[in-house]
Amino acid sequence: MALRTWLALLLAGIAGSSWANRPLNTDTADTIAHHRCQFEPFVAVDRAQGMSAQHTSTLQLNCGVSGSTQLGVAYSRRTSDEGREEVLGLGGKTNLVELADDRTGVAVNYTIAAARDSESGWRHETTAATLIATRQLRPDLLGHLNLGWSRSRADAQDSTTWAAALEWSLTPRVVLSAEAYGTDRTRAWLGAGVWCAIHDRFSVNVSHGVQRASPRVRQTTAGFNFEF
Template sequence: MTLHRPAHLLAAFAVFALCGTAQAARPLATEDADVLERGQCEAEGVIAQSKPSGEPSTRGWTAQGACGIGINTQLALAYNRSRTDDADASALLFGGKTAILSREGDGLGLSLAFGLVSAKADTGSMEHELTYLNAVATRELARGWTGHANLGWLRSESASANSTTWNLAVEHALGNGVDLMGEVYGDDRAKPWIGVGARWAVSDKLSLNANWATQRETPRVNAWSIGFKLAF
């Protein structure tokens, strides 16, 4: 999602979005409709890089925890730290997801994701920057194939602007715990991103993931991330 933000905030949001936080189904930036049950929790860690053509790269990491609290809802807290040249930035997210229609078998699942993001430059203070709401749908398309669709609203305080966001993604289960996926996503202010990714379930508790994405904006941006998820 690209907005015209002050330069000192770009580092925080470039990698924050790239890491696929806000409860997204890593390594996708696209959200899925599934919600953790009460008492179920997940911890995630991600490192990432975003590189606009001809410009300095942004590198960073994100740590996130999420737990189901009942009433078809999960809550998440994520922290991101990123660096571009000599400029550091950080961001803090508090979000959640509530199931409107729980997915059963190959049926349709519908959820509402929501969140607040605060950010600060290296010498600044943490300030509220983003608010978002996201309608999420997930459904099995065919045997071994699952599709996801998102449609949302995003408010940037620094840009004093609202954006419409959208995501489309598909996953394919290869077997032996390996899933491949592709997605396209963006907003009404910039050209879309195209991404591919892979996930490997090492066990029923631990999975590893990686993705690569590109945005044919001017300048063109390439990005990658790798991460893990631990369920408990």
């Protein structure tokens, strides 16, 4: 998978520095509480028929800087037989309409990212923004919709990003999710995930996704979230 293809996947999957609540790639309209932070690392393995597996490690830190805005930083490093590639992103998310039982929550996220590989140094690669809507469909079910824009400096082109997800609270400590996401220039991804709270401030998550491309790409991820 070429660097630019991986960047498109990375930004479609964790678009914005809400860096969507794991294990979702779809973003949610809520923000982290003021003076609270979340450290959210995860690992991902991508496999496609006839290609070597690609391993990506991501570190994310997001903090609430006001009652309606969070800012964050994320670093991802991908390794494969083709070499090493890295992405560093800065961004945030601002809540515009607070989610309520009878009201759709609305937010916007924004990101700027730089990249480098084994042959070149750091360079500005992508700028992106996404409009986010979240609706409580029933007491134990949330729906999320994302529609965004991203600009690739390397490709000198704009892309439309999109995502849709459902979250079902099986119990207060276990949430199941299903989603679809992608861009107007790539085939869609379909994914499912599980989030499990171990402690009030510590949770773990896993996900599996499939891109309906040729060859078909499969991605498995695992991570945790620590709030402080």
